[in-house]
Amino acid sequence: MTDGPEPAWPSIAAMTALAAERFPDRTAVVDGDARLSYAELYEEARRFGAALVADGVGPGDRVGVWAPNSREWIVALLGLYQAGAVLVPVNTRFKGREAAGVLSRTRVRVLVTVTDFLGGDYLEMLDGAGVALPDLRTVVIALGRPSGTGVPWAAFLERATTDGLAEVDRRRVALGPDDLSDVLSTSGTTGTPKGVLMTHGRTMRVATDWVAMTGLSEDDRYVMVNPYFHMFGFKAGILASVAAGAAMYPQAVLDVGALLALAAEERATVLPGAPTLYHAILEAPGRDRYDLSSLRVAVTGAADIPVELIRRIRDELPFSLVIAGYGLTEAGTATSTAPDDDPETVATTVGRARPGFEIAVVDGTGERAAPGEVGEILLRGPTVMAGYLDDPEATAEVLSADGWLRTGDLGRLDERGRLRIAGRSKDMxxxxxxxxxxxxxxxxxxxxxxxxxxxxxxxxxxxxxxxxxxxxxxxxxxxxxxxxxxxxxxxxxxxxxxxxxxxxxxxxxxxxxxxxxxxxxxxxxxxxxx
The missing domain is CATH 3.30.300.30 (ANL, C-terminal domain)
Known part of the structure; x- marks a missing residue:
């Protein structure tokens, strides 16, 4: 197994601090009228971290974020790492009881949430869930109406003190690649979501590999439709941008007209998403009114991308790089197509193993399947999870002692090592x-x-x-x-x-x-x- 390049930083907190030194005046975040440079973003993150310290959050404590993509999400993410805390993101589609289940299992101490998104008040839903949350001490309202049980965003940041800022600087230095960084939930489409344990080293490796895969740089302007609670939005989005110094444009919802206007006005270059995103753009009325010539990178992934969709993306949109890939919460991005692959390859395969990864397809007896034969996909690589939260039995079922992860996905490898996804084993x-x-x-x-x-x-x-x-x-x-x-x-x-x-x-x-x-x-x- 050949390893890809190691991240240049000991932790995500250190990566953020160095980004402020490398790109101080570069635009980091654009969210509506708000614009932050990397230097300003880092200072807001330090203040958020110091506010957590004032609130009693210690190294390794869990901080949840249940909110749509926004500037506040980015600040909270980078700030909690300054305090040595661990991220627990919560799906924005969850209702109160589902969210409470995640918060309870992960023992979240502080939750950042909103009181007005798509007509829903998350804090109200949580209060009405009827689930005890003895570990949850503070709720921070990032956006929306005030609430008696929540602390407004600005008021929470005011809790930061000089001593707290000094403490986050000490904690940043103490963090290493083996420290826990995040507990992401599996999608839960087939049962109760599991908490996937990832470390700073593994998580940064996902981000830096995505930078290498796409050529992301400080000159890029990245429109972020993928939700931040998901691995793609958080690791291949926020953290990849920080690693490269790219500008981030968080999108709370998919509004195709607004998205096209933003891409034209801001000269966006990077626009990843599910196949449905590109369907929507291609079918958007009046698309020709917008100058989209700056768009450079499209990244998508699914088992069933129509070849015609990839052809249309290449023929009708200006992307010079169209990539399909395969990843999962437990492993990050494991495969991708190559820049020179033809539309059929991009549409019907997810490419070859990323640097440092090994891919195997095995039959029901655990033996390697012949090329073209469907079997379960196994992965081994530098970003495979440390395990499932508080569930050694489930961990042992999918993660072998020598690092092979059973994905539960079905696929076939062709004679050139390209992977085709056949679906979930539970879907067969x-x-x-x-x-x-x-x-x-x-x-x-x-x-x-x-x-x-x-x-x-x-x-x-x-x-x-x-x-x-x-x-x-x-x-x-x-x-x-x-x-x-x-x-x-x-x-x-x-x-x-x-x-x-x-x-x-x-x-x-x-x-x-x-x-x-x-x-x-x-x-x-x-x-x-x-």
Whole structure:
């Protein structure tokens, strides 16, 4: 195994301090009317860290952030590291009880949240969850209406003292690469989310590899649609930008018109996101009114990117670098395509292993699968997690003593070492004894000219055990469900053909752009029963 370059800093806190020295006058954050240089960002982060010290937060204590992308999110993140604390981000789609579950399991001491986002008051939801949070001492309201149980952002920063600032400087020096940096939750689409333990060294490695993969630099302007609670938004977003000195443009929600206007006005260069982001941009009315010629880097990832989408990104948008990759919370970014890969390779594979990573595909007996054969994906590399929070049994189930991580994802390696994703092992269903892989069927459905997006799940069937149900977002003129099934019968093995097809306006997505298969299974099962 060949290792990639080691991060140049002992900790994220040290990386932030050095960014202020290397890029003091460079723009660091643009959020509405607010603009911060790297020197100003660092001072705000130190003040936030000193306020945490005043609040009694010690090294290793957990600080939660339950808020949309914003300047305050970035300051809180970089500031809590100055205090030697550990980040616990919370999914912005969670309701009160779900959020309380994460805060309780991770024993969060201070929570940064908002009281007005998409019509919801997170603090109110938390108060109404009925879950005891004995470790939670302080709630900081980053944005929104005042609340009797929360401390406004500005008032919290005022708690910083000269002694507190001196203390954060001592703690920054004491932090090392093996200290815990973050506890991210798994997506929870198949069960209770687990807390993934990462260290400063592992987390910085994710960020610096992303810089190397994209060529991110101090001249870049990075529009951030990926949510910060997710690995992509936090590590390949905020921390990659700090490592490179790039300007950050946090986006709380995806408003395509506002996004295009911002990209044109600010001469944005980097715009990663799920395939749905690029769909939305390409289909946006009046897109030609905006000068998007500055855009340089597009990075996406999914098992089912249509080849035509990649072609359109390359042909109709000015990106000079279009990359697909594969990563997960437990390992960071493990594979990526290369700059000179053709559209079909970018659309149908997630490329080769990143520096320092090994990829293996194994069959049911644990033996290496032959090239082209589907099996479980195993990873070993420098950013694989330290383990699951307070769950040694779950850790032992997926992480071997010699560092191999069982991902639970299915895929196949071709003869050139490129990885194709076949789906989650839990998503696979068996039709009359044949294994059916949703990602494979979805990719074939996307070849239909009337299909814009597709998601396939397995549903119970009396005779065959399970059959496929497809949810299709159509292109006009929309095909009928029967037409889609007939089209599939001409092109797929019979066991792969969906028995049910439903046309929908949109697919249910997590905040990080993943399709909520559990919701589709419930919907398909209810329909099959009738």
């Amino acid at each position: 269903f068996i039709v009359g004894g044949f294994n059916a892989y949703p990602a494979e069927i979805e990719a074939m459905l996307l070849e239909h000219p009337g299909v814009r997006e597709a998601a396939v799940v397995g549903v119970p069937h009396e005779r065959l055990g399970e059959v496929g149900a497809a949810f299709v977002v159509p292109r006009p003129p929309a095909p009928s469900p029967d037409e889609v099934i007939a089209w599939c019968r001409e092109r797929m093995a019979n066991y792969k053909v969906p028995r049910l097809v439903e046309l929908v306006d949109e697919l249910p997505l997590t905040a990080s752009g993943k399709v909520l298969k559990a919701a589709l299974r419930e919907r398909a099962a209810a329909r099959a029963a009738t």
